[in-house]
Amino acid sequence: MAVVITQLxxxxxxxxxxxxIALGLAITFGLxxxxxxxxxxxxxxxxxxxxxxxxxxxHYVPAALFNYYYIVAIPLSFLIGALxxxxxxxxxxxxxxxxxxxxxxxTWGVSLILQQxxxxxxxxxxxxxxxxxxxxxxxxxAGAVLPYKRLFIIALVTICMVTLYLYLDKTAAGRKMRAxxxxxxxxxxLGVSTKKVDATAFAIGSGLAGIAGCALTVxxxxxxxxxxxxxxxxxxxxxxxxxxxxxxxxxxxxxxxMLGTVAEFWSGASMAKxxxxxxxxxxxxxxxxxxxxxxxxxxx
Amino acid sequence: MDKKKLGYWLFFIAxxxxxxxxxxxxxxxxxxxxCFAIVALGICLIWGxxxxxxxxxxxxxxxGAYCTAMYLKLEAANGQLPxxxxxxxxxxxxxxxxxxxxxxxxxxxxxxIPALIAAILGFLTFKxxxxxxxxxxxxxAVVVVFVTLFVAKQDWTGGTNGLTxxxxxxxFSLASPLVQIALYMMTVIILGASFALAAALTNSRVGRVxxxxxxxxxxxxxxxxxxxxxxxxxxxxxxxxxGLAGTLFVLQVGLISPAMMGIIPSIEMxxxxxxxxxxxxxxxxxxxVIVNSAKSFFSEAYPDIxxxxxxxxxxxxxxxxxxxxxxxxxxxxxxxxxxxxxxGTADAADSVVS
Numbered sequence: 001m002a003v004v005i006t007q008l009x010x011x012x013x014x015x016x017x018x019x020x021i022a023l024g025l026a027i028t029f030g031l032x033x034x035x036x037x038x039x040x041x042x043x044x045x046x047x048x049x050x051x052x053x054x055x056x057x058x059h060y061v062p063a064a065l066f067n068y069y070y071i072v073a074i075p076l077s078f079l080i081g082a083l084x085x086x087x088x089x090x091x092x093x094x095x096x097x098x099x100x101x102x103x104x105x106x107t108w109g110v111s112l113i114l115q116q117x118x119x120x121x122x123x124x125x126x127x128x129x130x131x132x133x134x135x136x137x138x139x140x141x142a143g144a145v146l147p148y149k150r151l152f153i154i155a156l157v158t159i160c161m162v163t164l165y166l167y168l169d170k171t172a173a174g175r176k177m178r179a180x181x182x183x184x185x186x187x188x189x190l191g192v193s194t195k196k197v198d199a200t201a202f203a204i205g206s207g208l209a210g211i212a213g214c215a216l217t218v219x220x221x222x223x224x225x226x227x228x229x230x231x232x233x234x235x236x237x238x239x240x241x242x243x244x245x246x247x248x249x250x251x252x253x254x255x256x257x258m259l260g261t262v263a264e265f266w267s268g269a270s271m272a273k274x275x276x277x278x279x280x281x282x283x284x285x286x287x288x289x290x291x292x293x294x295x296x297x298x299x300x
Numbered sequence: 301m302d303k304k305k306l307g308y309w310l311f312f313i314a315x316x317x318x319x320x321x322x323x324x325x326x327x328x329x330x331x332x333x334x335c336f337a338i339v340a341l342g343i344c345l346i347w348g349x350x351x352x353x354x355x356x357x358x359x360x361x362x363x364g365a366y367c368t369a370m371y372l373k374l375e376a377a378n379g380q381l382p383x384x385x386x387x388x389x390x391x392x393x394x395x396x397x398x399x400x401x402x403x404x405x406x407x408x409x410x411x412x413i414p415a416l417i418a419a420i421l422g423f424l425t426f427k428x429x430x431x432x433x434x435x436x437x438x439x440x441a442v443v444v445v446f447v448t449l450f451v452a453k454q455d456w457t458g459g460t461n462g463l464t465x466x467x468x469x470x471x472f473s474l475a476s477p478l479v480q481i482a483l484y485m486m487t488v489i490i491l492g493a494s495f496a497l498a499a500a501l502t503n504s505r506v507g508r509v510x511x512x513x514x515x516x517x518x519x520x521x522x523x524x525x526x527x528x529x530x531x532x533x534x535x536x537x538x539x540x541x542x543g544l545a546g547t548l549f550v551l552q553v554g555l556i557s558p559a560m561m562g563i564i565p566s567i568e569m570x571x572x573x574x575x576x577x578x579x580x581x582x583x584x585x586x587x588x589v590i591v592n593s594a595k596s597f598f599s600e601a602y603p604d605i606x607x608x609x610x611x612x613x614x615x616x617x618x619x620x621x622x623x624x625x626x627x628x629x630x631x632x633x634x635x636x637x638x639x640x641x642x643x644g645t646a647d648a649a650d651s652v653v654s
Binding site for chain 2: 033035092095096099100101102103104105106108109110111112113115116117119120228232235236239268270271273274277278280281284285288
């Protein structure tokens with residue numbers, strides 16, 4: 001029983017981590033159709049932001065307040081990610097909307113530069129971020145221990161998703177964003193500033209990457225290549241879930257998390273990755289458009 | 301056109317005569333770059349001509365290299381178990397290693413295995429009309445699969461260290477400078493042959509269908525062609541070229557490891573074609589040589605700067621030189637000729653030029 005609960009929980013936990021990373025991509029890639037290979041480096045930026053905030057708290061803030069540094073770190077990671085994304089959109093991606101393969105290559109170049117910059121500032125070795133004391137223990141259910149750190153990530157991703165859903169569905173700005181993704185020229189002729197919407201959407205997607213980076217710091221030490229470790233998985237999840245469908249991304253992330261955990265349980269960590277990718281490619285044979293895809297009659 | 305052909309001949313003859321004017325060290329580097337140029341030719345065929353961006357060519361290059369490396373390893377082991385297998389406690393040679401003791405099988409496999417894997421992957425994706433960036437991302441996932449497998453199966457593949465410590469090839473010592481010169485010349489000949497093959501292909505009917513697939517796949521479909529078979533064909537051809545390059549690479553460099561087939565090497569391969577000019581076969585060769593010369597210069601002098609430089613190169617090429625060096629040269633040439641014609645005869649219609 002304990003094993004089943006632990007495996008189930010690990011699956012959900014891995015799924016939630018992947019979801020947090022894929023959520024930003026679901027906006028920039030899924031909704032806007034831009035391949036941003038530097039997304040992983042925005043995750044890294046969020047992780048290092050958390051590191052800097054944690055260092056600052058341990059040096060300049062009374063020790064009693066140290067446990068609450070996430071209250072500062074999470075929004076700041078979002079802002080740093082969003083700022084980077086905004087700058088990238090304005091300087092590079094804006095010119096490449098009609099050349100998706102080229103935007104892939106250019107943002108790959110950006111990711112190489114950002115990684116090197118991070119190495120120059122923070123050094124090549126990984127750095128550890130001390131988690132607040134209240135995340136240290138875990139919840140015990142039927143003999144299985146559920147670490148608070150993992151529960152914290154699940155809570156964080158839930159909050160992010162609900163906020164994102166409310167933003168896209170209930171606010172004027174979010175509805176404009178959906179209008180632009182559904183029919184750009186029609187939205188534009190009805191008076192929506194597509195340029196503004198593009199920049200905002202990209203900033204929000206990148207900001208979510210920052211939050212993902214912040215969450216990754218509780219799992220282990222962080223380094224300049226932390227983003228590349230997850231980025232391929234995240235792209236595959238968005239493709240698996242179906243382009244343009246946030247709910248699809250959620251299902252995609254959870255099923256990859258579950259499958260990955262089960263496969264790891266049976267065959268070890270490296271084979272698990274192989275099994276997951278082969279399964280995704282096999283799945284796309286039956287549903288090339290992904291789990292849940294927006295139905296469209298357009299040909300190209 | 302004839303002037304162009306003469307230029308190509310001179311170019312390849314100059315490369316062939318490399319041993320006359322290059323030092324041993326430079327020649328070894330050049331030989332390596334020319335292997336990369338063969339990969340770039342293949343990428344040019346699928347990306348520039350057919351519009352398929354593969355981020356997985358490192359795998360095909362690596363598979364080709366591993367096939368030949370297995371033969372070299374067995375020849376070096378001299379009938380015994382290869383050294384790394386003994387270290388990982390393997391008692392008998394795995395069955396799939398056995399046929400690789402035959403050099404013809406090994407080199408044949410280094411072309412056919414990449415082509416076969418590319419054909420399977422291409423068929424599964426192209427048939428389902430998965431294309432553009434989706435295909436690129438899937439090909440990247442394939443890289444992760446293969447690299448993970450090769451690292452994990454240490455007792456079969458040598459793990460992270462890869463395969464190295466070769467001694468002879470068909471009985472000739474690989475350390476001898478003469479053998480290295482012969483291998484270099486062979487590389488030039490194979491590069492020239494691949495170039496001729498690719499040029500013939502792009503000028504043929506098939507080549508025109510490939511360009512048509514790039515520009516409007518559905519129109520091609522409506523005209524009664526099956527784009528899938530054309531795409532699968534060109535994709536496996538390009539994988540075979542990468543595998544061939546891997547064979548020549550491992551013979552000259554004497555090492556292949558999973559790090560050389562990873563995500564970053566794979567995407568660097570695309571950069572070679574992009575820098576030279578994705579629509580130009582000769583551009584792909586030039587791009588591979590130029591980028592790699594820059595890499596060996598920068599990474600010797602300033603290893604930290606190299607990755608920033610590489611990143612900038614990606615951005616600059618995409619933003620300012622979308623057709624690479626050759627494209628920039630061509631448009632400059634066109635402008636000059638236009639100006640010349642305007643200055644010369646006033647009645648020469650401009651429409652003839654365009």
